[in-house]
Amino acid sequence: MVKGNYKKHVISSDSTAGSGIAAQYFYLLHDTREKSPLLTTLLHYKGAFNRMQARHILWKRKYPDSPATRGPAFTGLANARPETRALSRAPVNMQDLPFDPLQYIEYDPPFDANDDPDWGE
Numbered sequence: 001m002v003k004g005n006y007k008k009h010v011i012s013s014d015s016t017a018g019s020g021i022a023a024q025y026f027y028l029l030h031d032t033r034e035k036s037p038l039l040t041t042l043l044h045y046k047g048a049f050n051r052m053q054a055r056h057i058l059w060k061r062k063y064p065d066s067p068a069t070r071g072p073a074f075t076g077l078a079n080a081r082p083e084t085r086a087l088s089r090a091p092v093n094m095q096d097l098p099f100d101p102l103q104y105i106e107y108d109p110p111f112d113a114n115d116d117p118d119w120g121e
Contacts, residue, residue: 001052005029008049070105 001008009024025045026034074080074088094101 001049001056002028003045003048003052006045007034008045009034010053072102072105 001010005028007026007028009026025038026036027038028034069076072088072090074084077084090101
C-alpha cells in the first residue's frame, strides 16, 4: 500500500512484519527498488495504512477480482459506448497481416511473469 511517498508491504517474509514495525515501510523517493526498509516505525502513518487496508479488504469483498483474461482490449464490456467498441476493432485489415494477432494474444509466453524483474543483480 502506498500513501504519499511511503509504502507499506502488507505481506512480508520478515519476522517483524506481523507486528507492523519498520521492516515493512519504505521511502519511495530514496529507495525506488524497495531494498532498504526504514529504521523508524512511522507511528504517524500506521493508523492511516491500517484504515487503507481495511477499506481495501471491504471493497474486495464487495467487488472480488475477476479471473485474468486474454484478448483484444475493451471487449466484453457491458453497456460499452460506441466509441469504446470502436477502440476494440483493429485499425488494419486483419487478413493483410503476416500472422493472426488473436493467435498471438492467446500464445502463452515461455517465461514466468511472476519471476523477480530485478535482473541487475
